[in-house]
Amino acid sequence: MSVSPSTMAAVRASGAIPQAEYLLNVENIRKEFPGVLALDNVQFRLKRGTVHALMGENGAGKSTLMKILAGIYIPDQGEVYLKGLPIRLKSPLDALENGIAMIHQELNLMPFMTVAENIWIRREPKNSFGFVDHGKMYDMTAELFQRLNIALDPESQVRDLSVANRQMVEIAKAVSYESDVLIMDEPTSALTEREVEHLFAIIRDLRAQGIGIVYITHKMSELFEIADEFSVFRDGRYIGTHLSTDVTRDDIIKMMVGREITQMFPKETVPIGDVVLSVKDLSLKNVFHDVSFEVRAGEILGVAGLVGSGRSNVAETIFGVTPATAGTIEINGKPIKMNSPNQAISHGMAFITEDRKETGCLLILDVLENMQIAVLQDRFVKYGFVQEKGVTAACKTMSDALRVKTPNMQETVENLSGGNQQKVLIGRWLLTNPKILILDEPTRGIDVGAKAEIHRLVSQLAKQGVAVIMISSEMPEVLGMSDRIMVMHEGRVTGFLDREEATQVKVMELASK
Template structure:
């Protein structure tokens, strides 16, 4: 019955220049349930959530909330009506405190109109106690880890006491312990009758906490089913419209001589005495819990934060890498962990994002860019990586997260590196795009590229790696061959 639904969307259409993001979409969310929204990147999930939260206005269609048709004028309007949202891309005010971020735009004031910072800190502390979050309300956001920043975002959404909470990839940057905290929070919210729209590419989460699942494909509605009526295989088929028989497209490659050798690399307070080799044609996985120092090690190799001690050898020759420019000269590419903060230049075009690290290769003798050559090469990689865009002139900020990731991969492939470092290459990527990226990794290895992959997803580490280095609290705890590696051994090393 209609009164069973807290949210009803009918015939929603939204078009951006050159792209029809949503085409006659529908969605119905029952009261007091967790409703998963699934689909490949570019399917329209985030666009629809921004409509529900008042950031975008639909071109056509109706939105009903609590049985009444509404037309939202912005996110403040949505919040005032009882709709809050945990955004996929984190955007805190870095120089403000945790408490100030949580109460931004609804600050507590004294009787004289001054900010009552003490009251905001007390209220934040009470909120954190309820949610079992251990973060100092007085800490500045810039000093928090990505995981704690995500937990603050979650707490902020809950603090509005909303009737509907949108959670867009809420576990993409948090540890297993914090995932359990989030699931406990979701359970308590459901018990109070709160409805949740949950977006995640992690299938185990979907089947664990969700009651209903709606699938979109290419901006169109595919269907809605009870979670208990589906399994992983049938859900994947709904999402991609085809059966993906092999999730991890790891193919054999000829593994040759050592290309990169790291010896006793150390950086004070981050990691200590790290050594490993990577060979031509090999995919080396680096596993470990969040905070293990995985990203810090590869940032030192790439010259972002040079090490305090240790040596780096490329093809047997000792090299000094004190900046990313040095790394690029030595034919190293790095796909960073956070595509928004350290990867994409959001306000510029796909073309410019692609060539920014290899622009010197496209200059003529007069120092001008060979625009036709640039366009031809960029279009080649748009086709090879199946990047969904109307043109190279499209701003990268207008693409889905998965297509943004493919553009950043193309950036490094245009630079033709010998060593490619991929830090969480499929984070926030749907199952179809993951499959494409895994295929690409295998093809690159077969051409002789040496690949280092950091991943927090153990199935990905096991499925794609020829060898696995495991880290814990800044130290290398072990190294496993593909034949030796399994989930139990990796977790034992990661927790030791």
């Protein structure tokens, strides 16, 4: 019989919790959604004072299990043991009260509140009159930040913070619950190298305090740097657990995908054609200045730079999201005044944005609706009517080609894993048969198997004569996939590197000028 959350919380508060072998123990958990068996009798064990990485392809069941531990989902069967005691969590509040906190990949802060208000919401200190004691709340936040070495003003508005600083606020909030178990879902997806180092320092400090950390990541380098051990899930099943010191990167990939991936960056040497896109002295006031470059048919132009360098802003301006304040854009030698995305699409351009939830996928619509939306204006319209049969067949073919894991084309996109949402977004734009393809962080939050598939697809498109601009924060991706690399720093282009001469050191030198 499971212990109730209130009883567990009382036992936890009393300090009379038995010293079980595992801080957290999951046994035979099963979870099924309509048409999808997300977890099939999986297990997971977390020791005190360790970082346990959870690995697997998108759709493997990692996030589903973590949402069960965070009280968001209730399992269909199986048991969760916390410090040796069986427990059934029915809500996120249950989980928090019992010392389990989760930091989601998509941050859940309230932008129009202060940092301190976000951290202590529902737990605000009160004065003798029963009102919120803001002074004490800010002091508590400052003390927490000092403990974590976070340099933020407790009174600043969350909406004014960078993604990296919002991540730090989420971590501080989780730590403020004095949690025994801390779950981190892709915590470094939007962080610079320096910010990642800071995060790892915090994680090591928490580990030294005896906190157990579950760390979900697709980045192999992070596993070997921060994790003590790891577990692999595949297709909703538990595959195995190993110490991170006992395996190689290739061993882990084989466990994750069930096969060897022989070539992560299948870049082919293809004939480079004429200039398709030419950008000259492009500027957006107070954002970027005098950006000039060309992209030719069949060429992959990588765009590198630290967060805040203006890479994404340039892409949005070229696509007409934010019209330029100066400069020119030419397509096939003809000047174009790019004032809207519709105009960009009409000139054969496609743009896959870096944030699939905010500016990419339409989460409440299904897979078919998301994929067909960019081609309903002309390609599959005849005499003013949509050719339903043709567009449905094309979307299904694209979904199969990208190996989107979905029970059917009518599945709501918000029910898919992050990686499969990304594939749906990519499929939408590939259906437009673009001549110019802009990819902004195309493999962020994507597992190694899917990354290789997307890289192969990009290479095939280049082979077909598509001009590709690939923006990426992952150095191996930029170096492995690009014919040339354009590097930016603080809104300006600092240099270009050919594939043969490009190295990580040279890119970073230009990115930090």
